[in-house]
Amino acid sequence: xxxxxxxxxxxxxxxxxxxxxxxxxxxxxxxxxxxxxxxxxxxxxxxxxxxxxxxxxxxxxxxxxxxxxxxxxxxxxxxxxxxxx
Amino acid sequence: xxxxxxxxxxxxxxxxxxxxxxxxxxxxxxxxxxxxxxxxxxxxxxxxxxxxxxxxxxxxxxxxxxxxxxxxxxxxxxxxxxxxxxxxxxxxxxxxxxxxxxxxxxxxxxxxxxxxxxxxxxxxxxxxxxxxxxxxxxxxxxxxxxxxxxxxxxxxxxxxxxxxxxxxxxxxxxxxxxxxxxxxxxxxxxxxxxxxxxxxxxxxxxxxxxxxxxxxxxxxxxxxxxxxxxxxxxxxxxxxxxxxx
Numbered sequence: 014x015x016x017x018x019x020x021x022x023x024x025x026x027x028x029x030x031x032x033x034x035x036x037x038x039x040x041x042x043x044x045x046x047x048x049x050x051x052x053x054x055x056x057x058x059x060x061x062x063x064x065x066x067x068x069x070x071x072x073x074x075x076x077x078x079x080x081x082x083x084x085x086x087x088x089x090x091x092x093x094x095x096x097x098x
Numbered sequence: 099x100x101x102x103x104x105x106x107x108x109x110x111x112x113x114x115x116x117x118x119x120x121x122x123x124x125x126x127x128x129x130x131x132x133x134x135x136x137x138x139x140x141x142x143x144x145x146x147x148x149x150x151x152x153x154x155x156x157x158x159x160x161x162x163x164x165x166x167x168x169x170x171x172x173x174x175x176x177x178x179x180x181x182x183x184x185x186x187x188x189x190x191x192x193x194x195x196x197x198x199x200x201x202x203x204x205x206x207x208x209x210x211x212x213x214x215x216x217x218x219x220x221x222x223x224x225x226x227x228x229x230x231x232x233x234x235x236x237x238x239x240x241x242x243x244x245x246x247x248x249x250x251x252x253x254x255x256x257x258x259x260x261x262x263x264x265x266x267x268x269x270x271x272x273x274x275x276x277x278x279x280x281x282x283x284x285x286x287x288x289x290x291x292x293x294x295x296x297x298x299x300x301x302x303x304x305x306x307x308x309x310x311x312x313x314x315x316x317x318x319x320x321x322x323x324x325x326x327x328x329x330x331x332x333x334x335x336x337x338x339x340x341x342x343x
Contacts, residue, residue, distance in 0.1 A: 018341070021341060021343070033343070034341040034342065036342050036343035037343075040343075041334075041342070042337070042340050043165075045342075051252065062342060066250065066310070066311065067250070067251070067252050068251070068252075069251050084342070084343060085341075085342070085343070086340065086342050087340065087341040087342070088308070088339065088340055089308075089338075089339050089340065089341070090309075090310035090313070090315070090339065091250075091310055
């Protein structure tokens with residue numbers, strides 16, 4: 014099972030839209046500080062950004078369903094994501 | 099206004115960087131006097147002052163401010179190198195050619211091109227380190243970062259000494275071509291102006307495009323800004339390998 018990435022949109026394994034990845038502050042990876050919980054702290058809006066490098070496909074999908082406005086960091090080299098573009 | 103700002107930037111950089119002519123290269127010594135006048139001085143970056151200019155602000159109307167730092171400040175040692183990543187010339191920018199031998203460099207100079215000789219410096223992020231272990235009972239081999247190795251999905255793999263024997267400490271470099279020759283030269287487009295954004299099809303410098311866990315992916319090409327002295331690599335385009343939001 015993989016999550017699909019098309020542009021900035023994430024879809025589940027069945028093609029159902031989950032979330033659009035778009036930071037209104039246009040935060041970059043180099044702007045973030047890693048914290049001890051394998052996440053990042055964002056200094057711009059003080060939210061936690063979940064590092065999906067440490068998560069399974071199910072964990073990512075469940076987290077988005079539970080908290081649709083959650084912030085994620087996605088590495089496109091991560092094999093749990095399949096790029097459609 | 100932008101040009102004025104960039105000129106100021108050039109002056110700042112002029113103070114921050116040591117002249118290539120004072121460096122250790124002997125390339126220039128071999129050139130004829132006429133070539134000496136044509137070869138531009140390429141700076142050697144002094145890492146102590148790399149970020150000293152971060153406070154400098156480009157004019158508001160600058161369309162694409164250059165990003166000077168790599169996105170990847172990873173702390174893990176990498177085990178392997180991925181296939182070099184190509185950005186492609188998606189913006190149809192003027193193309194900078196790259197040469198790696200004096201013959202082609204001289205030909206470019208004779209043809210009237212401005213050139214920059216660049217000394218390749220090793221990038222610590224490209225140093226690969228690991229241990230080759232063998233399971234004492236089964237004979238199975240594994241290449242790991244340590245006896246305790248965090249991996250994806252928040253797991254940690256353990257390789258205790260009484261179960262896994264060390265066969266070799268493994269070292270490597272993620273961009274082996276850099277070890278073959280430590281210099282190259284950029285051939286600039288003839289009509290290039292200070293502040294122009296260009297596309298470098300074959301990058302000389304060792305730059306990380308992206309990384310995932312224990313694999314680092316070197317950049318194969320780049321976008322850069324000509325500042326009148328050298329090409330400033332823009333790291334922003336490598337951000338395409340990540341999404342945040």
